[in-house]
Amino acid sequence: MPDANILNEPGAPGAEAHWTAVVSRDGSAAGHFVYAVKTTGVYCRPGCASRLPRRENVSFHPTCEAAEAAGFRPCLRCRPQDVGPASPRSEAVIRACRMIETAEAPPSLAALAAAAGLSAFHFHRIFKETTGVTPAAYARARRASKIAEGLKGAATVTEAIYDAGYATPSRFYAEAPDRLGMAAQDYRKGGAGQRIRFGTGHSALGPILVAATERGLCAILLGDDPQDLEQDLRRRFPAADLVAGDAAFSEWIAGAVALVETPGRAHDLPLDIGGTAFQQRVWQALRAIPPGNTASYADIARAIGAPGSARAVALACAANPLAVAVPCHRVVRADGGLSGYRWGTERKRALLVLERKT
Numbered sequence: 001m002p003d004a005n006i007l008n009e010p011g012a013p014g015a016e017a018h019w020t021a022v023v024s025r026d027g028s029a030a031g032h033f034v035y036a037v038k039t040t041g042v043y044c045r046p047g048c049a050s051r052l053p054r055r056e057n058v059s060f061h062p063t064c065e066a067a068e069a070a071g072f073r074p075c076l077r078c079r080p081q082d083v084g085p086a087s088p089r090s091e092a093v094i095r096a097c098r099m100i101e102t103a104e105a106p107p108s109l110a111a112l113a114a115a116a117g118l119s120a121f122h123f124h125r126i127f128k129e130t131t132g133v134t135p136a137a138y139a140r141a142r143r144a145s146k147i148a149e150g151l152k153g154a155a156t157v158t159e160a161i162y163d164a165g166y167a168t169p170s171r172f173y174a175e176a177p178d179r180l181g182m183a184a185q186d187y188r189k190g191g192a193g194q195r196i197r198f199g200t201g202h203s204a205l206g207p208i209l210v211a212a213t214e215r216g217l218c219a220i221l222l223g224d225d226p227q228d229l230e231q232d233l234r235r236r237f238p239a240a241d242l243v244a245g246d247a248a249f250s251e252w253i254a255g256a257v258a259l260v261e262t263p264g265r266a267h268d269l270p271l272d273i274g275g276t277a278f279q280q281r282v283w284q285a286l287r288a289i290p291p292g293n294t295a296s297y298a299d300i301a302r303a304i305g306a307p308g309s310a311r312a313v314a315l316a317c318a319a320n321p322l323a324v325a326v327p328c329h330r331v332v333r334a335d336g337g338l339s340g341y342r343w344g345t346e347r348k349r350a351l352l353v354l355e356r357k358t
Contacts, residue, residue, distance in 0.1 A: 001041035012061045012264055014031055018060045021046045022277060023319070024312050033060050034080050043067035048078035052315065092116040097296035122301050128306060137277055138169065199245035200226040201253040203260045208231060210256045212243075212249075215333035216270030218320045220256050236321060257323075261323050264355035269332040270327055275316075279311075282316035292355045305333045318342055324351065 020030040029046035037053040038045035043061065044050060057179045064074065064081045094113045107115075113123035127135050190357040196218065198211035203222075210228035211219040219236065221229045234242065235310050245252070252269075259267050273283060281304045288303070291296055294301075297310040297317075306312075316329040323343055329351040333339045341348035 018046075019058065019113040022058070023052065023166060023280065024276075025049070025315075030080075032353060033062055034064055034067050036067050036070065038225045041072055042075045043072040043080060044075040045078050045080035048080075049311075050075060052078050052318075054101075058143050083154075092118065092123070096123070096127060096136065097199070098269055100139045106136070109135055134305075137281075140277055189280065194237070194240040196233075196240045196242050197245040197249050198230070198233055198242060199249050199253050200229060201257055205260055205343075205350055208253070208257060210245075210249075210253045211237075212245075212252055213272045215225055215272040215324065217252065217256070218274065220259075220323045220325055222260070222323050222347060244302075259324050260351075262354065263327070263329075263351050264357070267325070269325060271322060273322065273326070275319065279316040279319060280311065282313050283320060283326045286320075286327050287315070288329065289327060291327075292334070292351070292352075294330050294332045297339075298329060298334055299337065300331060314339075325352075 018029075018035065020026075020031055022035050025047050032046075034043045034045055036059050038057045038059070039053070043064070054346045060069070061070060061072075065072045068074075093116075096116055099107055099115060101337075109120050109124060110156045112127075113120040116123050118126070124135065127138075164245060167303055186336045194213060196211050196213055198209060198219075200207060200209045202208065205225055207226045207229060209215065209219065209221040209226065209232075211221075211233055219233055221232055223232070225336075255267070255269050259265075259269065273280065275283065282300060285300050298307070300313045301307050304313075312330075314321060317331055318330045318340070320326050320342070323329075323358045333338070338345050338348055
């Protein structure tokens, strides 16, 4: 029998929407749930500035009382049990988010602004400053989340499309590959129909794992142990059919190795880039940084039109599955110092040195 204190077990409908809110530090989700971390015994509200935990260690609970009944204690940093008064600006944005989430079709900017009692220009500005995305982008992301959940339980794809608020199926199918990272039918089956070939090799920076769908490379992972890299791939694509690449696949591995060893050179490797709408905006901005140059997280936040989202930009960089092809190694601290890097700071330093030589 499921535990009533746990809102969504990993893999349950809605769980990934909650995890997305945690990763993006979505403060507007506060009051809807709290998340608890098994390794620390602490529970937090969405938007907590604490270090992001590993997904497998997180559970979601409907209230603080439910989290405490499950044996967790409140975070001393975000104090989830203390519900203080929100600023009028925050309240306006929260109301707008709820309006977007509950509407059958995405509300217009004019309707959202009118509900907030603000001009369209002023409302658009504060919404973007607060959430890091525009109202339209937030609506698209919420609709993508709704379709992702709906596809798993709907009788047909068409039913899920209309339930998610799409006016026509054609509009959804135009967006589906970018929003879901795979065809709608494959996503509806939990990714079970997705066939991903993979293989490992060795580069100047150590072991490398390369994986590809029919659309292109979906992962370029760096590390110290090929087995660890394979486990990482399986965590990223738990329901996919992962198969070892054949002899022809070695050309893809060679192309990725060449990219790692000459990161400043242009490449024509096809990429299958999944991710949320916000992540894709960040990754596109990273690809616009010229080789041999760097940018700060704040620079990227300004480049995508969300100047207050430097922390969310850092999280998007950390979630990047395509080392070098999406050059998150070109992002540094505001003072020019090297910040963290998913595949190790020394590899980051080496990649920047290699770029300046090519």
